[in-house]
Amino acid sequence: MPVYKYTGFNSEGKKVHGTIEGNSINFVISKLKEQGIFVESIKDVKSKDRFLILDYFNGFVSSGKKLLPDVFFQLAMLLKSGIPLSESLKITGNQVNNKKVKSILLALSAKVSEGIKLSVAMQEFNDYFSDVLINLVRTSEETGRLAETFENVARYEEEKRKSMDKIKVAMIYPMIVLSIGMGVVGFLLSYVVPKMKNIFSAVNRELPATTKFLIATGNFIKNYGVLTISILIILIILIRLYLKKNEKILKKIDKYLLRFNLFLNINLYKFSESMNFLLSEGVPLLAAVSLSTNSISNRELKDVLFFVTEDIKSGKSFSESLKQSGSFPEMFVAAIKTGEKSGNLANIFLRLSEFYFKKIEKTLNVFLSIIEPLFILILGLIVGFIVLSIMSPLFELNTFIR
Numbered sequence: 001m002p003v004y005k006y007t008g009f010n011s012e013g014k015k016v017h018g019t020i021e022g023n024s025i026n027f028v029i030s031k032l033k034e035q036g037i038f039v040e041s042i043k044d045v046k047s048k049d050r051f052l053i054l055d056y057f058n059g060f061v062s063s064g065k066k067l068l069p070d071v072f073f074q075l076a077m078l079l080k081s082g083i084p085l086s087e088s089l090k091i092t093g094n095q096v097n098n099k100k101v102k103s104i105l106l107a108l109s110a111k112v113s114e115g116i117k118l119s120v121a122m123q124e125f126n127d128y129f130s131d132v133l134i135n136l137v138r139t140s141e142e143t144g145r146l147a148e149t150f151e152n153v154a155r156y157e158e159e160k161r162k163s164m165d166k167i168k169v170a171m172i173y174p175m176i177v178l179s180i181g182m183g184v185v186g187f188l189l190s191y192v193v194p195k196m197k198n199i200f201s202a203v204n205r206e207l208p209a210t211t212k213f214l215i216a217t218g219n220f221i222k223n224y225g226v227l228t229i230s231i232l233i234i235l236i237i238l239i240r241l242y243l244k245k246n247e248k249i250l251k252k253i254d255k256y257l258l259r260f261n262l263f264l265n266i267n268l269y270k271f272s273e274s275m276n277f278l279l280s281e282g283v284p285l286l287a288a289v290s291l292s293t294n295s296i297s298n299r300e301l302k303d304v305l306f307f308v309t310e311d312i313k314s315g316k317s318f319s320e321s322l323k324q325s326g327s328f329p330e331m332f333v334a335a336i337k338t339g340e341k342s343g344n345l346a347n348i349f350l351r352l353s354e355f356y357f358k359k360i361e362k363t364l365n366v367f368l369s370i371i372e373p374l375f376i377l378i379l380g381l382i383v384g385f386i387v388l389s390i391m392s393p394l395f396e397l398n399t400f401i402r
Contacts, residue, residue, distance in 0.1 A: 006032065006042040029073060042070065066161065067101050072154035079147035086113040104128055117141060132274065132291045136281055149281065156277045163273075163357055167266065170364040174371045181379040188386050190225060193218035210389040247299070255300040258327070262363045267296040268332060269356035271305075272349045279346035286312050301327060318345075 007017040016037060029042065071092055078088035086109050093105030104125050111121035119138035122129045133153060140149035193214055207215075243250055257263040274292035283291070286309060293305040304327045311321035319337035322328045332352065339348030 006037075008032065008037045029077065042073070067096060067098055069154045069158035069161065071096065071101065071105070072150045072157065076147050076151035076154060079150065085118060085146070086110075100128075118146075131294055132278065135287065135291060136278070136283070139281070139283065143282075152277070152281060156273075160273060163269075167360060167364065170368060174368065174375060177372070177375050181375060185379070185382050185386070186221060186225070188383070189214070189218040190221040193386070193390065194222055207393055208389070210385070211393050214386060214389040251299045251303070254298045258298065258300060262360065262367075263298070264329075265356045265359050265363070267298045267301050268328075269353055269360060270295045270297075271301075272353035272356060276346055276349035276353055279349065285318060285345070289318070 005017075005019050007015065020031065074092045074095065075088050078091060079085065083091070089105050089109035089112060093102050093109060096102045096105065107125075108118065108121050112118055117138075119134055119141055122134050122137060126134070136149055136153065137146070140146045243253075258267075271292050274295040275288055278288040278291060279285070289305060289312065290309050293302055293309075296302060296305075304325045308318070308321045308325060311324075312318060317337075317340060319333055319340055322336060323333045335348050335352055336345065339345035342348075
């Protein structure tokens, strides 16, 4: 169970600090509140070690987006305690260690104190705050539910981060295993095999074809390995830059990827999760669909959902438009149709997000159960080939000497 370090104030106004176990930040804050402790700052004491590799992979170390749940929980607690918004932003900003997040929060505090609405001020930092978040803040400002919205956003962001971390860790793990294995093979070929060549050359005997191939491969890696890797990296960068500028090819790739259930399910999960959150917050259907479209990465589905929003504007039902597009599973469309009839679309999307997340987990578990032993088998065969190619002439050499 995660351990959280907190600082805050007790019912007598004295500053207190300590550590506490809990399933999530939200649970811990509620638990401390029951004990009469007002939380000033809270963080997972293990989070730095646990998410270091993953945060680097996501680029979150520099952007600080992983801090969103903590930031919004603190803002919600401060607002509920009657502290003005500008002061709440300032207090939260001073508590954050990430320089970028600190500067953003303090800038927002200054703008709000000048009379500018928070939602308007947030638009200047749209690389950090999503359109969904900015629109929610705008709606909550009109309804006077800013503290409740911040708390719900924090819970949503935390759950989203946890679920996406599970998916990404599962996908990264096989690559780490493969990289380590290829590193070992590369070491054997570039350092061990060339040294054996000198022994074989001194005896002046004909070597087996497999040993000759191994020595040639080892020499190539030793002499041109760094150059080859550099060329591959440059090629990958050039291909990515080319694809970035060529939207048509990217759309074709995305369309092809939708044939695989895993990629389709990931996008449907993201869309359903976002729709559930927005509809639960009282965002109208049309706006929710439009904003949730930004939560998915597949360009083909984004285009389809754009036409779906146009259909809704013209009076067509959501489920009917999805069905006519032909891009969504029958079960997905049928569930939405049921939600439209019952008037409880938010709950339907909650169930859909849970359903697709379980499908993703199941697919990844099956994938890992197959790929792990397969990688081990392939690496074992490569290492076995290297060992046999070296040991076979050594045995022959030993017999010759005798």
